[in-house]
Amino acid sequence: MPSPHRQRRSRLSGLVPYLFLAPFFVLFMTMLVLPMFYAFYLSLYQERMVGGTIFVGIRNYRTALGDPAFWEGVRNVAMFGIIQVPIMLGLALVLALILDSTLIKARSFFRTAFYLPYAVPTVIAALVWGYLYGPNFGPFTQLAEMIGVARPRFLSESWILWSIANIVTWTFVGYNMVILFAALQAVPRDLEEAASLDGAGPFQFAWHVKLPLIMPALYLCAIFSIIGTFQLFNEPMILRPMASSVIGRNFTPNLYAYSLTFTSAQINLAAAVSFITATIVGIVSFVFIRFAARGSGPTT
Amino acid sequence: MKIVDGLSILAAQRRSVLGLLGGGVVAAAAAAMPQSVAADQVEITMWSWVPNLQMQIDLFMERNPDIKVELVNAGQGGAQHMQFRNALRAGRGAPDVIQIPLEMQATFQLIGGLEDIGPLGASELQGDFVDWVWGQVSNEDGAVFGIPWDSGPMAIVYRGDLFDEAGITEIPTWEDFREAAAQFRETHPDKYITSATFSSGGWSTGLFWQAGSRPFEVIDQTTIRIGVNDDAAREVAQFWTELLEADLVDPQPAWNNDFYTSLDRGLISSWIIAGWGPVFMEGFTSESAGQWRAMPMPTWGEDNPAAGNWGGSSIAVVAGTPEAEAAARLAIFLGHDQEAATMFYERQFLFPVLNSILESDTFVNATMDFYGGQGFNHVFAEASNTIDRDFQFSPFQDFVYETLESELGGAAANGTSLVDALDRAQATLAAFAREQGFTVVD
Numbered sequence: 001m002p003s004p005h006r007q008r009r010s011r012l013s014g015l016v017p018y019l020f021l022a023p024f025f026v027l028f029m030t031m032l033v034l035p036m037f038y039a040f041y042l043s044l045y046q047e048r049m050v051g052g053t054i055f056v057g058i059r060n061y062r063t064a065l066g067d068p069a070f071w072e073g074v075r076n077v078a079m080f081g082i083i084q085v086p087i088m089l090g091l092a093l094v095l096a097l098i099l100d101s102t103l104i105k106a107r108s109f110f111r112t113a114f115y116l117p118y119a120v121p122t123v124i125a126a127l128v129w130g131y132l133y134g135p136n137f138g139p140f141t142q143l144a145e146m147i148g149v150a151r152p153r154f155l156s157e158s159w160i161l162w163s164i165a166n167i168v169t170w171t172f173v174g175y176n177m178v179i180l181f182a183a184l185q186a187v188p189r190d191l192e193e194a195a196s197l198d199g200a201g202p203f204q205f206a207w208h209v210k211l212p213l214i215m216p217a218l219y220l221c222a223i224f225s226i227i228g229t230f231q232l233f234n235e236p237m238i239l240r241p242m243a244s245s246v247i248g249r250n251f252t253p254n255l256y257a258y259s260l261t262f263t264s265a266q267i268n269l270a271a272a273v274s275f276i277t278a279t280i281v282g283i284v285s286f287v288f289i290r291f292a293a294r295g296s297g298p299t300t
Numbered sequence: 301m302k303i304v305d306g307l308s309i310l311a312a313q314r315r316s317v318l319g320l321l322g323g324g325v326v327a328a329a330a331a332a333m334p335q336s337v338a339a340d341q342v343e344i345t346m347w348s349w350v351p352n353l354q355m356q357i358d359l360f361m362e363r364n365p366d367i368k369v370e371l372v373n374a375g376q377g378g379a380q381h382m383q384f385r386n387a388l389r390a391g392r393g394a395p396d397v398i399q400i401p402l403e404m405q406a407t408f409q410l411i412g413g414l415e416d417i418g419p420l421g422a423s424e425l426q427g428d429f430v431d432w433v434w435g436q437v438s439n440e441d442g443a444v445f446g447i448p449w450d451s452g453p454m455a456i457v458y459r460g461d462l463f464d465e466a467g468i469t470e471i472p473t474w475e476d477f478r479e480a481a482a483q484f485r486e487t488h489p490d491k492y493i494t495s496a497t498f499s500s501g502g503w504s505t506g507l508f509w510q511a512g513s514r515p516f517e518v519i520d521q522t523t524i525r526i527g528v529n530d531d532a533a534r535e536v537a538q539f540w541t542e543l544l545e546a547d548l549v550d551p552q553p554a555w556n557n558d559f560y561t562s563l564d565r566g567l568i569s570s571w572i573i574a575g576w577g578p579v580f581m582e583g584f585t586s587e588s589a590g591q592w593r594a595m596p597m598p599t600w601g602e603d604n605p606a607a608g609n610w611g612g613s614s615i616a617v618v619a620g621t622p623e624a625e626a627a628a629r630l631a632i633f634l635g636h637d638q639e640a641a642t643m644f645y646e647r648q649f650l651f652p653v654l655n656s657i658l659e660s661d662t663f664v665n666a667t668m669d670f671y672g673g674q675g676f677n678h679v680f681a682e683a684s685n686t687i688d689r690d691f692q693f694s695p696f697q698d699f700v701y702e703t704l705e706s707e708l709g710g711a712a713a714n715g716t717s718l719v720d721a722l723d724r725a726q727a728t729l730a731a732f733a734r735e736q737g738f739t740v741v742d
Contacts, residue, residue, distance in 0.1 A: 050736060130556070138558065241555045242553065242556040244499035245710040246713070259702065
């Protein structure tokens with residue numbers, strides 16, 4: 001039979017893990033879980049200027065789901081994701097492979113240089129690119145005038161999504177590259193010897209050995225990028241005054257939720273829009289993981 | 301009107317409790333130490349985005365040692381409106397005094413956020429302010445929901461040199477403006493006389509206002525008439541659609557660097573802008589400094605010499621503040637005190653709304669380097685006297701501006717009909733108002 005002293009000690013030591021968890025848990029609950037429940041609660045009501053607040057159940061969800069403005073935003077980010085995410089990850093992968101190879105010198109310089117745009121706050125990046133895109137006095141326009149070609153119309157309806165994609169790619173290529181580069185560093189070096197003994201060149205080695213080994217890191221990048229795409233907000237928000245006729249309040253689902261909250265004071269509908277957006281992100285991420293896991297065979 | 305009821309009950313409770321407490325403190329202080337100031341000093345908070353406002357606040361506190369004012373810049377536009385809405389909803393956290401854009405006056409009145417300070421000394425000031433601005437802060441029953449602070453009578457601020465070269469000296473009517481625009485394009489094929497900045501809701505509203513449009517009428521607390529596409533607005537929209545179709549005006553949106561550079565380099569040679577505009581433009585016009593002039597907006601016929609308004613604000617007392625009396629004193633001081641008001645236009649460049657200032661020689665004759673050492677305040681001051689008093693904003697003006705911006709701004713950029721855009725805006729706004737519980741009539 002254990003002594004009372006020992007019993008008390010073991011009870012205390014049983015508490016220790018929870019104490020370590022507490023800071024995270026408290027912040028997680030107060031900053032994430034509670035606000036989510038509150039937003040869900042809000043989404044079930046409707047506050048009106050006349051008639052006060054009433055319980056409406058799932059009506060806000062039905063309104064949002066039947067709202068073409070919301071789906072237009074979803075379509076925008078979906079198109080954006082399908083085109084921009086592969087381009088960005090492809091670039092990041094190529095850069096990471098180049099950095100990891102023995103092809104280049106001054107490796108740490110290039111690594112920092114590629115990563116640098118990520119250190120620029122997205123708001124600043126969008127402002128700078130907005131200036132570069134200027135239809136009359138932006139540097140690209142000036143350049144086009146000088147060499148006598150048609151002015152680029154970065155802020156026009158047909159270009160705007162890709163102009164934003166360019167900003168996002170510029171910002172996040174380096175970030176993704178660093179993740180992939182770190183994974184490449186973990187690839188055992190003796191594999192390289194083995195591969196070269198088997199007669200594989202550097203490209204074959206990269207394609208057949210390195211790539212399969214860093215697939216999990218690539219999936220991670222892809223998931224982050226998909227989530228980031230659906231949350232697209234800063235760049236369109238900053239470009240809006242320069243392209244107000246093509247970036248509407250519903251250009252992305254987040255922009256729509258923002259506008260519903262801050263412009264038309266429809267916080268309840270905004271809460272429903274947020275939940276639907278989160279659900280869509282969840283479904284897309286889930287499908288992607290299932291699809292990727294099935295397609296990649298032995299590496300997962 | 302659940303929210304409003306709740307708020308007023310809450311306000312009444314707070315007032316009575318605090319009134320009792322406050323009365324007690326005052327009585328005790330008066331009995332014990334009648335000389336003391338600190339014991340019964342009242343503390344109030346004010347939200348405003350006017351730069352360097354502390355100057356005038358200090359002046360106020362110097363003259364009113366019994367009131368201590370804490371100044372908070374809670375942002376401008378949507379951010380401030382949302383904070384104020386939230387504070388009203390929560391029943392706490394709202395300031396005692398708040399700067400309200402004129403176009404949001406109706407919105408915050410309707411949700412019961414503003415106190416009637418008519419009985420607190422504001423009613424007597426009516427005759428001292430520009431008539432139409434007073435109309436924006438008061439109602440027919442004599443309630444006064446704010447002291448006018450500044451306004452934005454509109455005029456054309458233009459490049460004197462470029463207009464001279466095109467032989468344009470005056471533009472009495474909008475029909476004349478069409479001709480002037482064509483003439484300007486002929487002289488300067490690479491430039492435009494002005495830009496159709498329909499991507500700015502305040503700008504378009506100013507143009508519609510001038511033409512006599514009456515887009516909103518709050519009939520009672522639950523009934524509203526909406527007609528953003530009324531005949532006057534349609535006439536304006538049709539006119540600008542034609543100008544855009546004929547490539548006589550530029551379609552790019554305002555409020556971005558490319559636009560400012562276009563103005564500075566003469567690519568766009570004028571901006572139809574409010575009285576606060578020249579000082580703003582001075583900040584980004586370096587190449588063209590000194591070349592600018594101002595002329596009145598063209599009118600819709602000689603029998604209709606009205607101008608439009610864009611912007612302006614009032615100083616309101618927040619409903620339910622326990623310190624309504626002190627708050628009203630601050631509002632009245634900032635808006636009505638001659639010294640403070642003079643400082644506001646000289647130092648902070650608020651366009652004045654006090655008749656005494658608008659008529660004063662120092663204001664009318666003030667010169668600016670922007671104008672090459674000339675003065676054009678009289679153009680805006682005269683415009684200020686011709687603005688339609690009966691124009692009403694909606695009780696959800698944030699959303700109205702955004703709707704106008706996306707519909708009209710989009711149509712201007714894509715070269716489609718602005719009249720159709722107005723019809724779409726009308727449908728959107730009517731549906732929104734119904735969703736908000738209003739009965740909407742045409």
